[in-house]
Amino acid sequence: MKKLINDPADVVAESLRGVEAAHRDHVRVDHDNRIVYRRDTPRAGKVGLVSGGGSGHEPMHGGFVGVGMLDAACAGEVFTSPVPDQMMAATETVDGGAGVLHIVKNYTGDVMNFDMAAELAGDVEVRSVVTNDDVAVQDSTFTAGRRGVGATVLLEKIVGAAAEEGRTLDDVHALAVRVNESARSMGVALTSCTVPSAGKPTFELADDEIEVGIGIHGEPGRERKPLAPARDVAAMLVEPVLADLPHQRGDSVIAFVNGMGGTPLIEQYLMFNEVTKLLDQAGLTIARSLVGSYMTSLEMAGCSVTLLRCDDELVRLWDAPVNTPGLRWGA
Amino acid sequence: MPATLSDLDAWLRRYAATIHDQVAYLTELDAAVGDADHGTNMDRGMQKVVGVLDSESFEAADALFKKVGMTLVSAVGGASGPLYGTFFLRVGTGIGTVSEVDAETLGAGLRAGVEGVLARGKAELGDKTMYDAWAPALEAYDGAEGDIGDRLTAAADAAAQARDDTAGLVARKGRASYLGERSAGHVDPGAASTVMLLEAARDTLS
Numbered sequence: 001m002k003k004l005i006n007d008p009a010d011v012v013a014e015s016l017r018g019v020e021a022a023h024r025d026h027v028r029v030d031h032d033n034r035i036v037y038r039r040d041t042p043r044a045g046k047v048g049l050v051s052g053g054g055s056g057h058e059p060m061h062g063g064f065v066g067v068g069m070l071d072a073a074c075a076g077e078v079f080t081s082p083v084p085d086q087m088m089a090a091t092e093t094v095d096g097g098a099g100v101l102h103i104v105k106n107y108t109g110d111v112m113n114f115d116m117a118a119e120l121a122g123d124v125e126v127r128s129v130v131t132n133d134d135v136a137v138q139d140s141t142f143t144a145g146r147r148g149v150g151a152t153v154l155l156e157k158i159v160g161a162a163a164e165e166g167r168t169l170d171d172v173h174a175l176a177v178r179v180n181e182s183a184r185s186m187g188v189a190l191t192s193c194t195v196p197s198a199g200k201p202t203f204e205l206a207d208d209e210i211e212v213g214i215g216i217h218g219e220p221g222r223e224r225k226p227l228a229p230a231r232d233v234a235a236m237l238v239e240p241v242l243a244d245l246p247h248q249r250g251d252s253v254i255a256f257v258n259g260m261g262g263t264p265l266i267e268q269y270l271m272f273n274e275v276t277k278l279l280d281q282a283g284l285t286i287a288r289s290l291v292g293s294y295m296t297s298l299e300m301a302g303c304s305v306t307l308l309r310c311d312d313e314l315v316r317l318w319d320a321p322v323n324t325p326g327l328r329w330g331a
Numbered sequence: 332m333p334a335t336l337s338d339l340d341a342w343l344r345r346y347a348a349t350i351h352d353q354v355a356y357l358t359e360l361d362a363a364v365g366d367a368d369h370g371t372n373m374d375r376g377m378q379k380v381v382g383v384l385d386s387e388s389f390e391a392a393d394a395l396f397k398k399v400g401m402t403l404v405s406a407v408g409g410a411s412g413p414l415y416g417t418f419f420l421r422v423g424t425g426i427g428t429v430s431e432v433d434a435e436t437l438g439a440g441l442r443a444g445v446e447g448v449l450a451r452g453k454a455e456l457g458d459k460t461m462y463d464a465w466a467p468a469l470e471a472y473d474g475a476e477g478d479i480g481d482r483l484t485a486a487a488d489a490a491a492q493a494r495d496d497t498a499g500l501v502a503r504k505g506r507a508s509y510l511g512e513r514s515a516g517h518v519d520p521g522a523a524s525t526v527m528l529l530e531a532a533r534d535t536l537s
Contacts, residue, residue: 054408077375079366080408108505109409112451116404116413136509143508197371202362217366219506220513 001199008196012055012075019062023325026066033089034075034082036062041071041094047163047172048072048094050087051103051156053110054079056195057216060153060295063326069160070103070324078195078298079217081109087117091124099125099169101176103156105148106132107217127169129176131155133185133306135244136213136222147215150258150306151183153294154318157327161320175317179308184245186237187304189214189221191262193297212236216260216297230267234274237305242282247309249283254290254318256306261296263303268292271303279307287315294326333431334479334536339395340384345531347377353527360520364507369411369520376407376415391430396423396440410505411521414448414461421447434479437536438472441486445469452504459502459514461521464490468529480537487529494522 005011012034019036020029028037035052042048051061052074061073071094074082091100104114111130118126131148159176167175189211192201195218202218205211210233213222225236247253257272259265272291279286287310295304308314321331334342350357350373357370379402389395396419404416425443426436445465454460471489475482495518502514505521 076408077368077372080368080372081410081412083405083408083412085405108452109412112410112413113408138511144504144506147509195367198358198362198367202367215506215509217506219364219366219509222509222511 001194001196003194003196005196008199011196012077015055016062016075019325026323026325027062030089033086035086035090035093036065036073036075037090037093038065038067038071042096044096045098045166046096047098047167047169048091048096048100049103049156049160049163050074050090050094050100051152052076052082052087052090053105053107054081054217056193056298057295059326061156064153064156064324066322066324067331068164068320068322068324069156069327078197081107081113084113084117084120087114088121091117091121091126095124099127101159101163101169101172102126102128103152103159103176104128104130105152106130106145107147107215108144125169127173129155129173129180131180133180133183134215135184135186135240136215149187149216150185150256150295150304151180151308153258154183154254154256154290154306154308155179157322158314158317160322161317164320179314182245182310182314183306183308184241185304185306186241187214187216187221187260187302188212188233188237189260189297189300189302190227191301193218193261193300195298210302214297214302216295218297218300230270231274231277234271234278234305238275238278241305241307245307245309247284250285252285252287252310252315253279254288254308254310254314255279255286256290256308258295258304258306259293260300260302260304261293262299262301263293265292268303271305275305288318332478333433334437336389336392336395336430338536339392339432341535342532343377343380343384343399345535346528347381349527349531350374350377350524357520357524360518360523363517364502364510364514365520366506368409369524372407372409372411373415373524376403376412379403379406391428392426392432392440393423393428396420396426410452411524413451414521417447417451418444432479434482437479438482441472442469454504457500458504459497459500459507459519460504461519461525463497463500463519464493464522464525467493468525478537480533483529483533483536487526487533490522490526490529494518494526497522
């Protein structure tokens with residue numbers, strides 16, 4: 001293992017110290033509970049947005065705390081969901097009287113811990129949305145269901161803008177559900193990542209192999225294939241997304257190519273170029289786009305593609321000002 | 332002979348020590364089908380439990396197990412936190428306010444704990460989870476004659492066999508389920524840590 005760390009046990013705590021030191025203007029950090037808070041939370045009458053998950057996906061979620069996105073993000077251990085205590089503390093702190101929305105990625109541990117937190121939450125009105133946009137997983141009663149991946153970034157941005165407008169908890173929740181239902185993702189890995197406490201790569205992948213259909217925790221993908229040119233890899237991602245996303249020619253999408261942490265921007269843009277060609281063939285218009293490493297899996301090389309079918313309202317909310325460490329425009 | 336509070340204390344400490352020794356093994360099992368953290372997560376939680384045992388005293392078994400459950404819920408995270416946490420919380424409820432635990436009472440506690448795991452995890456037999464070790468263990472416990480030690484021996488043996496059998500199963504719950512058919516051929520990490528819990532009980536409560 002070759003990492004810039006001191007002790008594997010201290011990675012999350014020391015990283016949160018750095019987040020606080022680097023972004024004092026935006027956030028404050030509760031180090032006991034490992035929660036990143038928006039500096040000015042709670043805001044009276046504003047629905048509070050709380051998310052969180054394992055660490056190792058930076059900037060997700062702590063980097064999306066700030067104006068126009070989240071009020072709080074709970075940081076778990078690396079690739080391990082946070083615990084109910086953290087979510088309860090965050091929920092109580094960000095409630096401005098309008099209730100709190102939990103944004104949860106569909107992973108067994110995240111769902112169970114957020115469930116326990118919602119059960120144990122006192123007087124605060126809590127609603128939850130569980131993102132499950134990953135088409136690599138067969139959604140059936142025989143699995144834990146589809147994973148929540150890239151769509152979570154888009155959802156936090158769009159729902160964050162709606163909450164900023166002062167909409168009700170019901171409105172914000174309904175919007176969150178609509179965004180989730182309109183988005184699909186698929187990812188590919190060129191290398192494994194190494195979890196610091198494990199000290200060695202989670203899986204072995206030969207130089208000429210790729211894992212198709214990966215999640216964001218180094219869990220292996222749906223299948224292993226030979227390495228192929230980017231245009232073919234892009235098709236492996238976009239085709240299953242389009243096959244699953246209800247759409248018609250002429251529809252608009254927000255297109256998101258997400259780097260997994262170890263893939264440089266030059267390759268992400270090259271992939272975006274391939275994605276645009278495939279969407280053009282499918283008759284889809286790219287209304288807005290996002291390219292970059294926003295939901296990473298430590299240093300894994302690879303990327304994911306998320307498509308969100310959008311209308312004027314979603315585009316308007318997407319364009320609304322956002323000012324967080326990891327995403328900033330118009331503000 | 333019934334188990335005393337100090338036996339229960341020894342059980343939890345033995346389990347913590349076993350988990351600590353087996354961190355790499357559990358993490359390796361988890362890396363094959365999941366996200367490579369079951370060992371470190373359980374170790375973090377059980378070390379917290381040891382800290383609680385060192386610093387607090389308990390008058391009754393239910394208070395002890397509820398504290399253990401809450402400690403694991405608050406310290407572990409992932410799926411193991413809510414599952415093991417709920418298990419011990421319910422064991423406490425099932426055993427009740429007693430300072431000595433006989434074979435019947437322990438059986439009731441274990442059953443309540445496993446029902447809690449089922450409610451939290453919504454697993455069924457054959458899903459390739461810790462429940463696949465628990466179901467035959469409970470059956471063996473109830474079917475065995477004799478005292479706590481004999482019953483726990485039967486339960487631990489049945490669980491160990493079932494743990495090995497999980498290698499043949501295709502996972503339908505947890506992160507391993509994302510692998511589909513590729514999850515077959517690997518032992519379920521939760522079943523493995525469950526066997527360790529039963530073996531620790533066998534070695535300390537007899």
